[in-house]
Amino acid sequence: xxxxxxxGQWELMRPTKKALKQRFLKLLPCCGPQALPSVSETLAAPAxxxxxxxxxxxxxxxxxxxxxxxxxxxxxxxxQLQEQTKxxxxxxxxxxxxxxxxxxxxxxxxxxxxxxxxxxxxxxxSSTYATFLFNAFDTxxxxxxxxxxxxxxxxxxxxxxxxxxxxxxxxxxxxxKDGCITKEEMLDIMKSIxxxxxxYTYPALREEAPREHVENFFQKMDRNKDxxxxxxxxxxxxxxxENIMRSMQLFDNVI
Amino acid sequence: xxxxxxxxLPFARAAAVGWLPLAQQPLPPAPGVKTSRxxxxxxxxxxxxxxxxWKNTLDRYPDTLLGSSEKEFFYDADSGEYFFxxxxxxxxxxxxxxxxxxxxxxxxxxxxxxxxxLAFYGLVPELVGDCCLEExxxxxxxxxxxxAEDEEAEQAGDGPALPAGxxxxxxxxxxxxxxxxxxAALVFYYVTGxxxxxxxxxxxxxxxxxxxxxxxxxxxxxxxxxxxxAFFCMDTACVLIFTxxxxxxxxxxxxxxxxxxxxxxxxxxxxxxxxxxxLLVPKNDDVSGAFxxxxxxxxxxxFKFSRHSQGLRILGYTLKSCASELGFLLFSLTMAIIIxxxxxxxxxxxxxxxxxxxxxxxxxxxxxxxTTLGYGDMVPSTIAGKIxxxxxxxxxxxxxxxxxxxxxxxxxxxxxxNQRADKRRxxxxxxLARIRLAKSGTTxxxxxxxxxxxxxxxxxxxxxxxxxxxxxxxxQQHHHLLHCLEKTTCHEFTDELTFSEALGxxxxxxxxxxxxxxxxxxxxxxxLLSSCCPRRAKRRAIRLANSTASVSRGSMQExxxxxxxxxxxxxxxxxSLNAKPHDSLDLNCDSRDFxxxxxxxxxxPANTPDExxxxxxxxxxxxxxxxxxxxxxxxxxxxETVKISSL
Numbered sequence: 001x002x003x004x005x006x007x008g009q010w011e012l013m014r015p016t017k018k019a020l021k022q023r024f025l026k027l028l029p030c031c032g033p034q035a036l037p038s039v040s041e042t043l044a045a046p047a048x049x050x051x052x053x054x055x056x057x058x059x060x061x062x063x064x065x066x067x068x069x070x071x072x073x074x075x076x077x078x079x080q081l082q083e084q085t086k087x088x089x090x091x092x093x094x095x096x097x098x099x100x101x102x103x104x105x106x107x108x109x110x111x112x113x114x115x116x117x118x119x120x121x122x123x124x125x126s127s128t129y130a131t132f133l134f135n136a137f138d139t140x141x142x143x144x145x146x147x148x149x150x151x152x153x154x155x156x157x158x159x160x161x162x163x164x165x166x167x168x169x170x171x172x173x174x175x176x177k178d179g180c181i182t183k184e185e186m187l188d189i190m191k192s193i194x195x196x197x198x199x200y201t202y203p204a205l206r207e208e209a210p211r212e213h214v215e216n217f218f219q220k221m222d223r224n225k226d227x228x229x230x231x232x233x234x235x236x237x238x239x240x241x242e243n244i245m246r247s248m249q250l251f252d253n254v255i
Numbered sequence: 256x257x258x259x260x261x262x263x264l265p266f267a268r269a270a271a272v273g274w275l276p277l278a279q280q281p282l283p284p285a286p287g288v289k290t291s292r293x294x295x296x297x298x299x300x301x302x303x304x305x306x307x308x309w310k311n312t313l314d315r316y317p318d319t320l321l322g323s324s325e326k327e328f329f330y331d332a333d334s335g336e337y338f339f340x341x342x343x344x345x346x347x348x349x350x351x352x353x354x355x356x357x358x359x360x361x362x363x364x365x366x367x368x369x370x371x372x373l374a375f376y377g378l379v380p381e382l383v384g385d386c387c388l389e390e391x392x393x394x395x396x397x398x399x400x401x402x403a404e405d406e407e408a409e410q411a412g413d414g415p416a417l418p419a420g421x422x423x424x425x426x427x428x429x430x431x432x433x434x435x436x437x438x439a440a441l442v443f444y445y446v447t448g449x450x451x452x453x454x455x456x457x458x459x460x461x462x463x464x465x466x467x468x469x470x471x472x473x474x475x476x477x478x479x480x481x482x483x484x485a486f487f488c489m490d491t492a493c494v495l496i497f498t499x500x501x502x503x504x505x506x507x508x509x510x511x512x513x514x515x516x517x518x519x520x521x522x523x524x525x526x527x528x529x530x531x532x533x534l535l536v537p538k539n540d541d542v543s544g545a546f547x548x549x550x551x552x553x554x555x556x557x558f559k560f561s562r563h564s565q566g567l568r569i570l571g572y573t574l575k576s577c578a579s580e581l582g583f584l585l586f587s588l589t590m591a592i593i594i595x596x597x598x599x600x601x602x603x604x605x606x607x608x609x610x611x612x613x614x615x616x617x618x619x620x621x622x623x624x625x626t627t628l629g630y631g632d633m634v635p636s637t638i639a640g641k642i643x644x645x646x647x648x649x650x651x652x653x654x655x656x657x658x659x660x661x662x663x664x665x666x667x668x669x670x671x672x673n674q675r676a677d678k679r680r681x682x683x684x685x686x687l688a689r690i691r692l693a694k695s696g697t698t699x700x701x702x703x704x705x706x707x708x709x710x711x712x713x714x715x716x717x718x719x720x721x722x723x724x725x726x727x728x729x730x731q732q733h734h735h736l737l738h739c740l741e742k743t744t745c746h747e748f749t750d751e752l753t754f755s756e757a758l759g760x761x762x763x764x765x766x767x768x769x770x771x772x773x774x775x776x777x778x779x780x781x782x783l784l785s786s787c788c789p790r791r792a793k794r795r796a797i798r799l800a801n802s803t804a805s806v807s808r809g810s811m812q813e814x815x816x817x818x819x820x821x822x823x824x825x826x827x828x829x830x831s832l833n834a835k836p837h838d839s840l841d842l843n844c845d846s847r848d849f850x851x852x853x854x855x856x857x858x859x860p861a862n863t864p865d866e867x868x869x870x871x872x873x874x875x876x877x878x879x880x881x882x883x884x885x886x887x888x889x890x891x892x893x894x895e896t897v898k899i900s901s902l
Contacts, residue, residue, distance in 0.1 A: 094294050094311070098262030101354070119260055120267045133270050150266070157269040165272050172273045193274060217277060238276050247275055247282035254268045254285070 073106035075147040085155035091255060099147050107144040110134050124198030136172040158251050166235050180228040186214045261315050298336035304343035312353045319377035345372040357384035360391040366398055427507035447500055451559050454493035458553050461486055494530040519562060526556040569673055573666040584658040591654055595621045595647040602640040625651025701748060704734050
């Protein structure tokens with residue numbers, strides 16, 4: 001995973017729910033911050049989060065929380081990004097300038113992501129779909145999208161081949177990343193997309209519209225009718241579909 | 256947050272890949288928008304200070320000046336930069352808005368200047384960021400209030416300008432409200448004040464026991480009972496005067512219902528009613544007890560003084576505006592009193608012959624202790640009682656001290672507001688005088704130009720007066736414009752004096768001329784009706800030329816300085832900003848400089864040439880030079896220039 005990788009330097013300190021309890025205990029003259037173990041907190045964090053360097057500061061103390069609340073993540077060099085993605089140097093520069101302007105700390109977390117995405121869809125509720133998107137962009141599952149993640153995703157979508165794009169889309173749909181899309185996953189995705197439409201549509205949205213759409217999808221994609229769609233089935237079916245192929249040129253001049 | 260949207264749009268569009276495989280219909284083709292691939296750095300030159308920024312930054316907000324094609328109007332091809340002739344310090348904030356998406360309000364700049372810059376660059380004031388929004392709103396509100404007060408003071412001005420056709424009612428009301436407008440009103444004001452004082456003193460003296468001269472043995476009587484007749488007569492006289500005043504006010508009030516409900520009129524009524532009730536009530540013993548109580552209300556006459564004293568009014572207004580704080584004070588005191596009274600009562604219950612007979616009886620002790628009066632008529636004797644008594648007095652100090660600063664600050668704010676209003680009223684006179692001067696001066700420039708033969712063919716230059724020859728291009732064009740208007744309507748411009756003379760009425764222009772001596776000269780000496788009294792007209796015209804020439808030379812001097820025109824020692828006519836708002840507003844920014852020059856000649860009355868000696872226009876040079884010096888010294892007042900040009 002990239003979390004423990006050598007790219008960038010970063011320290012992650014997350015405010016925890018236990019902080020409240022610690023603060024209360026601190027008020028009592030007997031309990032000091034040093035007496036409280038942070039073991040439980042360390043154990044609670046997922047494995048990928050444990051950084052390779054030891055925690056220098058006690059995250060439970062209020063002052064330290066305040067100081068460490070800003071996370072700073074710097075991407076790797078421009079050359080490396082050029083290698084890894086298919087963007088030119090200038091494009092990367094423009095992208096980074098915009099990104100850095102919006103997120104000075106260098107990363108986007110889920111809340112921000114949802115908020116940004118919702119600005120484009122004022123009528124409906126895009127939060128669910130944004131979550132799915134976030135998970136798709138956040139390839140190392142560390143809860144934040146850094147510039148590398150962002151640019152990598154964009155590179156695949158905007159500069160990749162048709163197969164790359166389809167792969168990416170499959171990855172988006174496969175919520176639990178087990179290699180196949182079940183009807184429930186697809187239903188979730190479908191509902192989230194329909195949610196973005198909002199209430200005022202023509203013709204009016206019916207309750208069973210997402211389900212019907214899922215049925216259609218499975219009918220088209222699921223070759224062997226086993227109730228799940230695998231990646232091969234997916235790519236094969238999409239390549240046969242003219243509409244989809246034609247619509248792929250959407251992404252030709254986005255950047 | 257358009258900045259954010261623009262940055263994230265490519266991402267959002269890319270995310271549409273998730274809809275692609277699900278689409279049941281073919282997706283529409285993408286728009287072939289020609290986006291500039293490369294980002295270039297633009298140079299924005301604001302009054303010499305160069306700002307450089309990415310083009311993309313400015314493109315974030317396409318509905319502003321810098322973000323739209325409007326900035327192309329300001330593009331200077333020679334230098335390759337966008338030039339704006341505006342305040343560079345303010346531009347910094349504007350540009351930061353593009354960069355960060357938040358518009359901050361500079362603390363040390365005038366809020367109106369900031370607003371103007373925002374309006375120029377096409378930014379809506381609502382874009383001010385949350386961090387600065389509150390302060391921005393407060394300052395703007397303060398400014399607006401001040402300007403509203405200005406206008407109010409202007410309209411409600413106590414100048415002598417009462418419309419000629421005002422009825423008796425209006426004049427009476429005005430006399431009541433502004434006593435110093437006429438001597439009669441002033442006399443009335445003082446007389447009523449005197450009688451209020453007399454009445455109050457009589458009330459007080461009535462109760463003093465005066466020793467009778469002859470009878471030593473009899474008990475002392477208060478003066479009221481010794482000399483009932485005298486006091487009754489005085490009371491009657493006072494009440495008659497108060498009644499008369501009240502009825503007159505009622506008659507003169509523009510809105511009688513509102514007057515009846517106002518506080519002052521209520522006080523008046525309460526002051527005089529006891530007397531009439533006393534007259535009506537028959538003198539039997541049962542009722543006279545109540546009658547005596549009514550006499551207490553006579554003391555309310557002292558409140559009538561609040562019409563005479565502004566401080567009292569401020570105090571009353573303060574108390575009214577601090578009602579909530581006073582209420583809180585009262586409430587907390589009541590709570591504390593009840594608590595402590597209860598405690599003290601139970602603490603002292605066991606003692607014999609104790610003063611604390613009941614809880615209400617202990618109220619008195621609590622109040623006296625909390626306000627640190629400490630009469631000593633009720634004193635706790637048990638130890639518990641003493642402990643609680645000391646706690647009571649300590650807490651009393653705290654509870655009473657808390658709301659007091661709020662009330663004090665309220666009073667201070669209202670007091671300062673009042674002072675400001677007074678100051679502004681005083682400044683108003685000077686300002687109005689200046690405005691009148693400017694107005695009259697500008698009109699006369701054109702009149703003088705015409706009178707000096709500017710309308711005829713400019714055949715030989717030497718025949719024309721110097722003042723006509725050496726006019727700026729602006730003036731020439733402006734005068735031509737006014738001339739065209741004259742020709743269109745077949746009427747000519749004149750000034751007030753000649754107009755009213757032509758009407759046969761006495762000119763009211765003299766009234767305004769009394770305010771400033773400078774304005775009096777142009778007002779007094781205009782003439783354009785070539786038909787009547789040519790000799791008088793000529794004399795007046797020469798004086799006009801004198802005065803306006805000299806006065807205008809100073810202005811022209813400033814104009815030269817400001818507009819960078821060539822200097823000319825010869826008298827020139829002043830650029831005229833006629834009282835046509837649309838004309839002046841069409842002029843470019845240069846007009847501001849001109850108007851500034853005009854305004855800056857406020858009152859050097861001593862320097863203007865003597866009107867008694869008709870001298871040739873050339874003779875004005877002497878006075879003009881002195882005027883030049885003085886006018887250079889006076890500062891330009893730009894806020895007023897804008898206002899003037901819109902007159």
